[in-house]
Amino acid sequence: MKKIILLVLVVVPFTTLWAQGGSKALFKLPEANLQTMDGKPFNTKNLQNDGKPILLTFWATWCKPCMKEHDAINDLYDEWIEETGVKIYAISIDDTRSAKRVMPTVNGKGWEFDVLLDTNGDFKRLMNVNIPPHVFVLNGKKEVVWQHVGYLDGDEAKYIDVIRNVLAGKPVE
Amino acid sequence: MKSIIHFSIFLLCITGPFVALSQGITEGAKVTGNIQIDGQYYTENETLGITDSSLNYRKTGMNGFANLLYTNGNFSAGMRMESYLNPMLGFDSRYEGVGVPYWFARYKTGSFEMTAGHFYEQFGSGLVLRSWENWALGYDNNLYGFNTSFSPIDGITLKGLIGIQRYFWEPYEIGNRGIVKGFDADFDLNEIFEKMADCQTRIDIGGSFVSKYEKVPKVTYVVDSKYFIDSVEWNKQTVYELKLPNNVGSWAARVNISNGGLNFYSEYAEKSNDPNATNGQIYKKGTALYSSLAYSTKGLGVFLSTKWIDNMSFKSKITETGTPPMLDINYLPAISKEHQYSLAALYPYATQPNGEFGFQGQIDYKIRKGTALGGKYGTSLTLNYSLAKSIKKDTVAISPITNSWVGTQGYKTNFLSIGDLKYYTDVNFLIDKKFSNKWKGTFGYFNQSYNKNVIEEGIYNENNMVKANIAVVDLTYRFTPSKSFRLETQGLWTKEDKGDWLSMLLEYNISPTWFFAISDEYNYGNPSDDLKIHYYNVAMGYTQNTTRFALRYGLQREGLLCVGGVCRYVPASTGLTLTITSTF
Numbered sequence: 001m002k003k004i005i006l007l008v009l010v011v012v013p014f015t016t017l018w019a020q021g022g023s024k025a026l027f028k029l030p031e032a033n034l035q036t037m038d039g040k041p042f043n044t045k046n047l048q049n050d051g052k053p054i055l056l057t058f059w060a061t062w063c064k065p066c067m068k069e070h071d072a073i074n075d076l077y078d079e080w081i082e083e084t085g086v087k088i089y090a091i092s093i094d095d096t097r098s099a100k101r102v103m104p105t106v107n108g109k110g111w112e113f114d115v116l117l118d119t120n121g122d123f124k125r126l127m128n129v130n131i132p133p134h135v136f137v138l139n140g141k142k143e144v145v146w147q148h149v150g151y152l153d154g155d156e157a158k159y160i161d162v163i164r165n166v167l168a169g170k171p172v173e
Numbered sequence: 174m175k176s177i178i179h180f181s182i183f184l185l186c187i188t189g190p191f192v193a194l195s196q197g198i199t200e201g202a203k204v205t206g207n208i209q210i211d212g213q214y215y216t217e218n219e220t221l222g223i224t225d226s227s228l229n230y231r232k233t234g235m236n237g238f239a240n241l242l243y244t245n246g247n248f249s250a251g252m253r254m255e256s257y258l259n260p261m262l263g264f265d266s267r268y269e270g271v272g273v274p275y276w277f278a279r280y281k282t283g284s285f286e287m288t289a290g291h292f293y294e295q296f297g298s299g300l301v302l303r304s305w306e307n308w309a310l311g312y313d314n315n316l317y318g319f320n321t322s323f324s325p326i327d328g329i330t331l332k333g334l335i336g337i338q339r340y341f342w343e344p345y346e347i348g349n350r351g352i353v354k355g356f357d358a359d360f361d362l363n364e365i366f367e368k369m370a371d372c373q374t375r376i377d378i379g380g381s382f383v384s385k386y387e388k389v390p391k392v393t394y395v396v397d398s399k400y401f402i403d404s405v406e407w408n409k410q411t412v413y414e415l416k417l418p419n420n421v422g423s424w425a426a427r428v429n430i431s432n433g434g435l436n437f438y439s440e441y442a443e444k445s446n447d448p449n450a451t452n453g454q455i456y457k458k459g460t461a462l463y464s465s466l467a468y469s470t471k472g473l474g475v476f477l478s479t480k481w482i483d484n485m486s487f488k489s490k491i492t493e494t495g496t497p498p499m500l501d502i503n504y505l506p507a508i509s510k511e512h513q514y515s516l517a518a519l520y521p522y523a524t525q526p527n528g529e530f531g532f533q534g535q536i537d538y539k540i541r542k543g544t545a546l547g548g549k550y551g552t553s554l555t556l557n558y559s560l561a562k563s564i565k566k567d568t569v570a571i572s573p574i575t576n577s578w579v580g581t582q583g584y585k586t587n588f589l590s591i592g593d594l595k596y597y598t599d600v601n602f603l604i605d606k607k608f609s610n611k612w613k614g615t616f617g618y619f620n621q622s623y624n625k626n627v628i629e630e631g632i633y634n635e636n637n638m639v640k641a642n643i644a645v646v647d648l649t650y651r652f653t654p655s656k657s658f659r660l661e662t663q664g665l666w667t668k669e670d671k672g673d674w675l676s677m678l679l680e681y682n683i684s685p686t687w688f689f690a691i692s693d694e695y696n697y698g699n700p701s702d703d704l705k706i707h708y709y710n711v712a713m714g715y716t717q718n719t720t721r722f723a724l725r726y727g728l729q730r731e732g733l734l735c736v737g738g739v740c741r742y743v744p745a746s747t748g749l750t751l752t753i754t755s756t757f
Contacts, residue, residue, distance in 0.1 A: 027203040030244060031281075038431035039377055039438065041330070041361060062511035068649075071605070075550070095305070096298040097506035100438055100465040101535060104474025107434065108537020109553055120295040120305055126249075128207035128240055128756045130308070134719075147756060149719050153649055153657040154684030 025143030032123035034091065034116040037103040042116055044123060049087035051140040053166045055159060057090045058124060058134045061098045061105050066133040069151040074111045076156060084163050088113035093124050093132060137162050137172070146172045202245040207719075207756040209308065210237040213261050215748040218728070220703060223747060234261035236268075238308065252276035263734075263743040264311045265497055267341040274339055275315055284324035292320045294334055296357040296381035297427040299504030300442035300461050301487070304338070310734060310741050314501055315339045316353060328364025332357040338489050338500050351387030351489035353502055377429040382422065385489050385502060389417040392454075394574050413574045415454070421447040423459070423487060423503070439464040442503075444487055448580070450494035451486035452527055455583030459484040461505070462589070474537035479530075480508045481589050483564055486526035497741055508533045509559035509599055512619070514645045515694070516665040516676055520623035521733055522561055522597040530591045533559040553605040560599075563592030563633065594633060598622045611652065617645035625670065629733075641667040655684040666698070673698025688714045694730060719756040724749070 034042045047054060057073075059066035070090060073080075080086050090113055092102045099119050106115050118124055127136065130149070137146040137159065146162045148155070162172045213234040217224050235258050242251040256271035257264065277290035293315055296302040306313040318336025325331070335354045337345045359379040363369045369376075392415040400407050425442035444459035465478035488500040505524045508531030512518040535557040540547035566584040571577055578584075601619040608614065623639040626632040643665045651657040659680040666673050678692040694708040710727030731745040 027205050027244075028201075030249075038375065038436050039429040040375060040431075062513060064513035067513075071553075071607075075607075095506065096295075096303075096463075096504060097508070098511065100436070100467055100478060101476045103434075103436060104467050104469040104476040104535065104537050106474070107469035107471055108474030108539060108555070110472050110539040110551065120293055120299075120303065122293070125240075125293070126242065128205050128242065130207055130209055130754050130756065134756070147719050148685065148716075149721050149754065149756065150714075150716050152682040152684040152688055152716075153651055153659070154655040154682070157654055158685045 025139065025141070025145055026147070027144050029138060029142045029144060030123075030126040032118070032126050034118050034123055037106065037115050037117060047089055047138075047142065049085070049140075052085040052087065053140065053163050054138040054142065055086055055088045055163065056127075056136040056138065057088065058093060058118075058127070058129045058132045059090055060092060060094045060132050061101055062094070063132045065151040067109075068153070069133050069135075069155070070111055070113075071109070072153070072156045073159075074109070074113070076160070077112050080160055080163070084160070084167055086160075086163050090115045091118050091123060092116070093118050093121055093129075095119055095121075135159060137166060139166050202243070204241060204243050205757060206239065206241040207754070208237070208239040209754040210235065210752070211261060212751045213746070213748055214750075215262070215746055218745075218747040220706060221728070221745045221747065223745065228262075231259050234259050234264075236261050236264065236308075236311075247281040248279070250276075250278040260311075262746050263741060265341065267343075268311065270342050272342060274313065274342065286322045288320040291315045291317050291339075292334070292336070294320055294332070294355075295504070296332070296355060296383070297379055297425055297440050298438070298463055299506070300440055300463060300485070301381050301383045301423045301425045301444075301503050302353075302355050302357075303501075303504035305504070311497055312741075313339050314499065317345070318353075326365065328361040330359040332359075338502070340490075340499055348388040348390075349490070350493075350500060351385040351491075353383065353385055353489055355381065355383040357381040374430065374432045378427065380424070380426045382424045383487075383502060384420055384422040385487070386420050387489065387491060389419055389491055392417060396574055415448065415580055417448060417491060418446060421445055421487070434469045436467045437465070442485070444485060447484075447487065447491075449486060449488065449491045451488070452484050453577075453583065454579040455484070455581060457484050457582045457584070459487070460588060461485045469537075472539040472541065474535070476533070476535040476537075478508060478533045480506075480532075481530050481564065482524075482526065483528045483586055484526075484583075507531075508561065509597060510535070510557050510601070512601070514617065514643075514647075514661070514663055516663040516674055517601070517617065517619045517621075517643050517645065519643075519665060519674070519732060520621055520639055520641060522559075522599075522623070523628055523733070525561070525563075525596060525627065528564040528566065528586070528592075529561050529596060530564055530589075531559070531561045533557070548606070548608070550607040553603075555603040555605075556601075557603075558600050559597070561596040563594035563596065565590035565592045594624075594627070594635060595622060595638070596624045596627050611650055613649050615645065615647040617643075617647075619643040619645075637669070639667055639669040641665055641669075657682045657684070671696055671699050671704070686716055688712075692727075696730070721752070721754050723752045725752075726750075 032044045036042050094102055099117055133151045135148050136144050139145050145166055165172050215228050238253055238255045240253045252273050253275040254273050257268040260268045275291040277288050277292055279288045293304045304314050304316045316336030316338055320334040322332045333356050337352055362376045394413045396411045398409045423444035425440055427440035430437045440463050442461040446456040446458055448454035448456055461482040463480045468475045482505055485505055487503045489502055490500050493500045505526055507522045507524045509522040538554045540552040542551040564586055566586050568584045569582050572580045599621045603617045605615050621641045625637040625639050626634055645663045647661045649657055649659045661678040663676040674696050676694040680690040682688045690712045692710045696706050699705045708728040708730045710725055712725040714723035726749045729746045732743055734741045734743050
């Protein structure tokens with residue numbers, strides 16, 4: 001029986017390798033049902049930035065590095081938009097306990113980016129997020145081309161570098 | 174084990190054709206996943222009472238999981254392999270083992286979606302149904318069965334599910350837990366009615382029904398009665414049986430109204446009689462109300478929420494109790510704020526499902542850039558208050574058959590009544606300030622009252638109230654764009670429990686790859702001199718995009734790790750911890 005599992009584990013990744021065919025994209029953004037901060041249903045297929053890159057962050061109100069990351073990004077967001085046209089979506093994985101506190105927190109902090117709620121972690125599971133913060137950079141075709149776990153002061157410089165490379169058609173690293 | 178075989182066969186059936194057939198079919202097929210391994214090596218510590226025998230002669234603990242997710246167009250399938258060899262300290266020993274406790278296949282066509290296998294789902298805010306997992310907490314109540322969702326027209330979403338819940342590694346057998354069935358409908362009125370499409374005010378209503386079927390155990394009571402015939406004493410025995418319900422139903426109704434920065438949410442739930450181990454086998458019905466009101470505009474956020482719950486523990490096994498709380502069908506979140514600093518989280522609140530009233534308020538305000546108080550970058554302020562109290566209960570007479578409240582209504586209570594017993598209060602104030610490009614800081618003050626008897630022991634009095642004041646100063650100095658120091662100083666002062674604490678943490682970060690940290694939590698105010706201990710730790714970590722290694726050596730203090738009002742007790746330990754996490 002163990003052999004069967006092993007076989008599965010070996011076979012599955014190969015189907016991926018073939019399918020990737022040398023493309024830089026890691027995977028296409030999966031579809032999941034989220035909510036806007038005011039409780040409206042929102043499907044991830046509606047994440048839009050007119051063919052320009054998107055930065056997705058997974059965060060929660062109880063996650064300190066996430067809050068620091070967002071404060072840092074927010075300070076630079078205007079410059080980033082001007083330079084690259086990037087759009088940021090912050091996906092909150094706060095559950096019922098704190099989900100309704102997300103909107104006042106975001107507005108109270110003065111964050112300018114779009115925030116969506118993933119209250120039971122459906123999108124988080126589809127994106128294989130273990131713990132926040134976890135960021136993804138999407139190219140204009142809404143394919144994930146880069147991801148990063150954790151936040152250390154200054155990481156935002158790396159994010160914008162990746163976004164610049166995506167725009168320039170260069171390898172992300 | 175059976176589920177592993179089923180899943181392997183099933184996955185082979187799916188992946189097989191893709192391997193055999195032309196590449197055209199596999200186009201778009203992707204496999205992604207993540208993996209996490211937490212390993213610990215334990216050493217003995219006389220002062221903390223950690224010995225070989227208290228560790229059950231286990232030198233190491235290892236918890237790990239690997240997720241694989243396969244997607245191809247509208248089809249997806251996934252699995253999670255878990256191993257606990259042995260479970261790390263603080264995780265239930267029944268987790269010991271390795272296997273695949275979670276796998277699923279999902280297909281979507283038009284507005285219809287179906288999942289077979291294991292799944293997570295939430296109706297409304299979860300008062301009647303929520304299946305979820307949290308790795309750090311060792312919590313997983315996934316449902317194993319079928320889950321469907323259907324949207325007949327825009328704005329209407331219908332969901333239906335049936336399944337059994339995970340219980341460690343125990344396979345389902347008739348009678349060892351119940352079957353959960355649920356239905357939920359959600360109506361977005363602005364989508365449904367054309368007239369409301371352009372309306373500023375958005376209204377969404379919904380309702381759920383969840384029922385549990387369980388083959389309940391037989392519980393009998395024998396009552397002796399004496400009587401005399403011709404002065405001779407005779408004894409008569411009468412056998413009474415508790416009529417335990419095979420089916421327990423619960424329902425909920427909810428509304429969400431929003432207008433610009435204003436949002437109101439309310440959900441009311443009821444549960445039919447459900448004598449169980451948590452409520453002391455009383456036949457009273459359960460009630461819950463959760464409401465929140467939020468208003469925000471740029472630079473200001475106000476949030477209010479209240480919760481009133483009475484007898485709302487709803488599990489798929491009537492006799493299940495204790496920690497970790499397993500087989501929960503519904504979710505009753507704690508209404509307090511989850512704190513980000515370790516000493517502020519030393520006394521965390523956990524929901525009391527047998528009855529509590531909760532209130533929380535928070536104001537977030539950002540002082541604008543360029544003002545005297547705001548400085549060059551602005552200053553963020555957060556004021557938060559939370560309160561949890563008992564509800565008023567008038568107990569009814571005990572049953573002459575069981576000699577207890579078992580089998581009775583237990584007590585009477587008025588909806589929304591508030592009792593006198595305080596469970597928890599927390600007032601806290603945080604200032605976030607960026608001083609310059611190089612310096613920024615967070616300053617916090619917390620005042621907490623923690624009813625240890627109620628929260629930890631289930632004893633309903635005020636005889637062990639821990640009153641604590643906590644202060645935090647957290648400074649970051651960035652001396653180059655990618656290199657920074659962080660100094661976090663915390664103090665907790667209390668006359669009760671383990672007394673005063675001081676904690677310091679120094680972190681050196683090299684973005685985006687390295688961090689190094691040393692920390693010490695010193696329990697200098699412990700009433701026992703032997704326990705005035707330095708809980709020191711050294712840690713380092715390396716991150717390369719989505720792979721992260723972290724190594725920590727030191728003493729871990731005992732405490733409660735809580736997420737969403739569900740808590741896990743973590744015992745004190747000494748030793749080395751390695752964490753590897755990776756996403757691909």
